[in-house]
Amino acid sequence: MSADAAAAAPKEPGWGSKAFAVLQRIGKSLMLPIATLPAAGLLVRFGQDDMLGRFHTTAVKNTALILATAGNALLSNLxxxxxIGVAIGFAKKSDGSTAVAAIVGYLVYHAVSMQMFLGSALKNQVQSVVVKDAAQDVNSAVQVGGLRLALDLSKPNPTGVLGGILVGIIAALLWQRYYKIKLPTWLAFFGGRRFVPIITAVACLFLGVLMGWVWSPIGQGINDLSNWITRNSSVGLFIYGTLNRSLIPFGLHHILNAFPWFQFGTFTNATGTYHGDIARFLNGDPTAGLFMTGFFPIMMFGLPGAALAMWRSAMPTKRKVAGSILISAALTSLVTGVTEPLEFSFMFVAPLLYVIHAVLTGISMSLMWGLGCKDGFNFSAGLIDFLLNWGKATKPWLILIVGPIYFAVYYGIFTVAIKVLNLKTPGREPDPEVDELAPA
Structure with missing residues (x-):
């Protein structure tokens, strides 16, 4: 190959680019399982004592119990x-066998890792029980300090959603590698897609053993981080809120959210044990909501204020077109808490504004904690979740006081920055130049 040809050949992406691409795929794959949360949250919420459960009619109370049980079935099996969701979303190609492989893999991983935990310092987390009679040993048991302890596989796995994410990634990678594999004739029945659940089960057996060995320090580290943020909430929540918005352009914010929303903290009530800010809040944990409350002033008030500033700063000839985009995006943020349509309208054309937006989000997270306000959501921090969870929140009325202040702050900062720095937000783009045709 000549020197010119070698120079013209495309360069192989570096390890940093490859790692970033993998993280983006993981972030996108988390969207599918996260999409189940609104259904779970609504079912749990309507089934609680301050909603349908407050009625004394037997039929209504039974309906409330059924709804809450259905919702908790989802939250308990996140x-x-x-x-399953990560396996389907992470695989470049996927079908039903990908989901089957993920289910098989997780069942094996869950049983093996729980068995490992039973004989370790984490035995209390797997809710082991004393077995008085060998006939009662329906699962498995180990001898610990003269007591025979049995394992209850119906209890939650200490690794939580992180274990599920790892299993999903393994299932996806193995599916991509082996879904077309050809085996010898006498094993041909197990070739192709049928081979994937088998190899996934084997891989997840080793994953379960590995996690049984290493999870103790990892889990302790996650708990220590959660406790540190709880003790130093003003700093920790500011960092979390700022990072949450900062990672959106790269599609990595779902990875950040997975830990506080689905992993941090433990709450046990009559219906079960729940991990993560969302499940704990929906099931009545009075300490939950740290990682959700600060988003309400931003999504319901701050970003609509930014939209109004951009609309009023648009050129008169383009204000109508800009308004149709910005107003609909602002309403989406206000009502549902979906902010991406509005954030992407200025994220790349005015990155300084986006940096300001990220910092203001961090401040909101710390501020709402400092005021003692705790609120939560099933889907996002919009008006629907705000009204639905009013009865479970602590001092939710503070959001109605802080929110308008944030609206004014966003409106003022965006207006001044756009006009002083001449930022090209929607409606301020230069008109395309049209070349005049020379006479023939």
Whole structure:
């Protein structure tokens, strides 16, 4: 190959680019399991004592119990839901066998890792029980300090959704590698897609053993981080809120959210044990909501204020077109808490504004904690979730006081920055130049 040809050949992407691409794929794959949360949240919420459960009619109370049970069935099984969703979303191609492989893999991983935890310092987390009679040993048991302890596989796995995410990634990678594999004739029945659940089960067996060995320090580290943020909430929540918005352009914010929303903290009530800010809040944990409350002033008030500033700063000839985009995006943010349409309208054309937006989000997270306000959501921090969870929140009325202040702050900062720095937000783009045709 000549020197010119070698120079013209495309360069192989570096390890940093490859790692970033993998993280983006993981972030996108988390969207599918996260999409189950609104259904779970609505079912749990309507089934609680301050909603349908407050009625004394037997039929209504039974309906409330059924709804809450259905919702908690989803919240209690988030790890396997994440395993399936990540497997389908992470694989470049996928079909039903990808989901089957994820289910098989998670069942094996769950049983093996729980068995490992039973004989370790984490035995209390797997809710082991004393077995008085060998006939009662329906699962498996180990001898610990003269007591025979049995394993209850119905209890939550200490690794939570992180274990499900790892299983999903493994299932996806193995599916991509082996879904077309050809085996010898006498094993041909197990070739192709049928081979994937088998190899996934084997891989997840080793993953379960590995996690049984290493999870103790990892889990302790996650708990320590959660406790540190709880003790130093003003700093920790500011960092979290700022990072949350800063990672959106790269599609990595879902990875950041997975830990506080689905992993941090433990709450146990009569219906079960729940991990993560969302499940704990929906099931009545009075300490939950740290990682959600600060988003309400931003999504319901701040970003609509930014939209109004951009609309009023648009050129008169383009204000109508800009308004149709910005107003609809602002309403989407206000009502549902979906902010991407509005954020992407200025994220790349005015990155300084986006940096300001990220910092203001971090400040909001710290501020709402400092005021003692705790609120949560099933889907996002929009008006629907705000009204639905009013009865479960602590001091939710503070959001109605802080929110308008944030609206004014966003409107003022965006207006001044756009006009002083001549930022090309929607409606301020230069008109395309048209070349005049020379006479023939």
């Amino acid at each position: 790890p396997v839901i994440f395993a």
